[in-house]
Amino acid sequence: MILTEFDYVRPAGLDEALTLLSATRNARVLAGGQSLLPDLRAGTVRAGLLVDIRRLEELRGITRTPGGPRLRIGALTTLAELSADPLVLAGAPELAAAARANGDPQVRNLGTAGGNLAAGGRATDLPVAAIAADAEVELAGPGGRSTVPAERFAADGAPAGTVVTALLVPAAGPAAAFEKTADRATRYPVCATAVRITPGGPRIAVTGATARPLRLRGVEDRLRGGPYTTDAVLAAFRAEPRELFVPGRGTSAEYLGHLAGVLTARALARAQALA
Numbered sequence: 001m002i003l004t005e006f007d008y009v010r011p012a013g014l015d016e017a018l019t020l021l022s023a024t025r026n027a028r029v030l031a032g033g034q035s036l037l038p039d040l041r042a043g044t045v046r047a048g049l050l051v052d053i054r055r056l057e058e059l060r061g062i063t064r065t066p067g068g069p070r071l072r073i074g075a076l077t078t079l080a081e082l083s084a085d086p087l088v089l090a091g092a093p094e095l096a097a098a099a100r101a102n103g104d105p106q107v108r109n110l111g112t113a114g115g116n117l118a119a120g121g122r123a124t125d126l127p128v129a130a131i132a133a134d135a136e137v138e139l140a141g142p143g144g145r146s147t148v149p150a151e152r153f154a155a156d157g158a159p160a161g162t163v164v165t166a167l168l169v170p171a172a173g174p175a176a177a178f179e180k181t182a183d184r185a186t187r188y189p190v191c192a193t194a195v196r197i198t199p200g201g202p203r204i205a206v207t208g209a210t211a212r213p214l215r216l217r218g219v220e221d222r223l224r225g226g227p228y229t230t231d232a233v234l235a236a237f238r239a240e241p242r243e244l245f246v247p248g249r250g251t252s253a254e255y256l257g258h259l260a261g262v263l264t265a266r267a268l269a270r271a272q273a274l275a
Contacts, residue, residue, distance in 0.1 A: 004040055010052040014059070014140060014163065017051050022142050022161040024049040029163055031076060034103070034111040035119040059114070059165055062087055072138075073167040075114025079126075080105070082113055091171030093274065094194045094267075097178035098129035103187045114164035117150075118157065123189050127154045127213040129178050130167060131205040132194035138166040151205075154213040172196060175275035179263040181208075190248065191259045195267040197275060201225070204264055209245045209256035216240065219264070228268040237261030 007024075011017040021027045026048035030036060039045035053059065059076040062085045071087055073095075082088055083100035102108055102116065102125050116126040117137060130137070130150035137153040139146050141162035148156075150167075158164055180192035189208035196203045201224035207213040222236035237257055245256040 004043065004046055006040075006047040007049045008052065009049065010055065014053075014056055014165070017053050017056070017163060018140060018142060018161065020049065020051050021163070027051055029053055029118075031115045032078070032111040033115075034107050035115060035122060035124075053163065064171070065168065069171050071169045071171050073113050073169060075112060075117075075164045075166055077113045079103075079108040079111045079113065079116065083108065087171070088169075091173060092129075092133055092169045092176065093174055094129040094132055094176040094178045094196060095126065095135075095169060098125040098180075098192070098194060101125050101178065101180045101182070101189075101192070107187075113167055117153065117167065118164050123192075123208040123213075125178070125180065125189060125192055125207075128192055128205045128207040129194040130154075130169070131213055131215050132196045132203050133169050133172070133176065134196070134203060135167055135169040137164060138168055139163065140165045151213070151215055172198065173275070175271045177267040177270035177274065179267040179270075181259060181263065190251065191256060191263060193260060193263040193267050195264060195271050197268070197271050202228070202268060206260050206264070209260045211246050214244075223268075228265070228272060230262070230265040230269075233265040233268065234258070234261040237264070 028047040028050055030050045030052045060074045062073050065072050071091055079099040079102050083096050088096045116124045135150045136147040137150055139162045176196040178194045181190045183190055191209040193206050202220055204219050205215045218240055219236045237260055242253040245253040247253055
């Protein structure tokens with residue numbers, strides 16, 4: 001039962017949704033509802049107005065962008081759709097794997113790409129894969145459309161009055177992977193890592209074990225040029241400052257740093273095999 005009071009509206013288009021969000025104090029976007037509704041039930045989030053964008057077809061679908069090797073993933077694309085889409089499986093397999101690792105079938109059938117990216121305060125799976133893929137988050141607001149790097153979006157979130165409209169992902173081929181150790185009760189990651197091997201070296205990002213999804217540039221530099229053996233990866237992670245890893249229930253910084261290294265080694269091995 002949701003004990004807070006709020007108004008509800010279902011706009012006919014994105015412009016109407018943006019007007020409502022800008023004009024109403026404490027308005028919130030309702031998409032899949034897999035994060036927002038539990039928060040409303042628990043009373044950890046308050047909303048004066050829910051702006052239901054679930055029927056805005058312009059925010060759905062996965063396509064290649066004109067004139068460039070990028071995928072445009074609409075914000076209302078469900079995690080189930082994202083995990084099985086042929087374009088994503090071929091060009092950004094770390095995103096498909098991250099979507100497939102979320103929750104259970106009901107969560108994946110209702111949860112959306114945009115909602116997973118914007119679920120502030122939760123260690124969800126998609127942001128870390130987006131960071132490893134060098135993706136950008138597309139936003140619509142009163143001033144028009146803009147894009148921000150996925151890493152910056154993970155740190156700052158969406159500005160007030162804006163809506164996540166798409167994720168723009170370089171389609172670099174199969175040399176990418178995602179690995180996760182999940183909390184058994186919530187399915188949120190205790191630690192998840194995503195990697196993408198590029199001509200300039202690996203891109204590596206971690207979530208769950210850190211305060212927010214982070215790209216680990218220090219580890220990348222230590223592994224540049226290879227080899228990506230388990231020993232080399234674990235040595236690179238041991239050189240990271242322990243305060244980077246945030247202890248959780250029954251875990252220490254040392255354990256989480258080691259776990260992140262093990263998962264990253266597995267992901268790099270899988271990415272190399274796929275390549």
